[in-house]
Amino acid sequence: MKNPTALDLPMVDPLPEATQKYFDICQDKLGMVPNVLQAYAFDIDKLNAFTTFYNDLMLASSGLTKLEREMIAVVVSSINRCFYCLTAHGAAVRELAGDPILGEQLVMNYKAADLAPKQRAMLDFAALLTTASATVEEADRQTLRDQGFSDRDIWDITSVAAFFNMTNRVASGTAMVPNAEYHSQTR
DSSP states (O other): OOOSSSSOOOOOSSOOHHHHHHHHHHHHHHSSOOHHHHHHTTSHHHHHHHHHHHHHHHHSOOSSOHHHHHHHHHHHHHHHTOHHHHHHHHHHHHHHHTOHHHHHHHHHHGGGSOOOHHHHHHHHHHHHHHHHGGGOOHHHHHHHHHTTOOHHHHHHHHHHHHHHHHHHHHHHHHTOOOOGGGGGTTO
C-alpha cells in the first residue's frame, strides 16, 4: 500500500491482532480501510486513541443524529478547506441524507442548503467555533437552546467541531490523501 501521507511513517507490520481485526471489519463494511486509519497505523497507541474518540463522537448515542454530526464535520472541513475530510465526510453526508445535492452544498457553502432552522443554527455555531472560537458567548449557546438543543447536545456539537478542526490540520499538515472510493459514493 502506498503511504496515504507525505510523511515516511510506515505502518506497523504486522499489525496487532486487534488492529488487524478492526481493519478487516472496515474492509468488510466499507469496502476499504480509510486512509486516515492507515496513516495513524505507524503508532498503534495513537491509532487507538484516534479511533476511540472518533467512534465515541460520531457513532455513540447522542441527541445529534449521525447525519447531523457528519454535517458538522463537512462544514468545519469546508471552512478549513481540508480535502481529505471534505471527500470522506461529504460522501457520508450524501449517503446518510440520501441526497447528493445536500452533500455538495455543505462542501461548497452550507448557507446555500435548504436546512431546518435547527440545523442551520447548529452549523452556524460549528462555523463560529471554527473561525472565531474566542468570540463564542452565552447568546450563541442560547440560540442553540432556543432551537431545541440541550446542553448535552451543545457539548456534542462543540466536541465534533473541535475534533474536526484538529483532524483537518493533521490531514492538511501531512498531505493525507482520501481513498479514491469516496469520490464516487452516493452520486
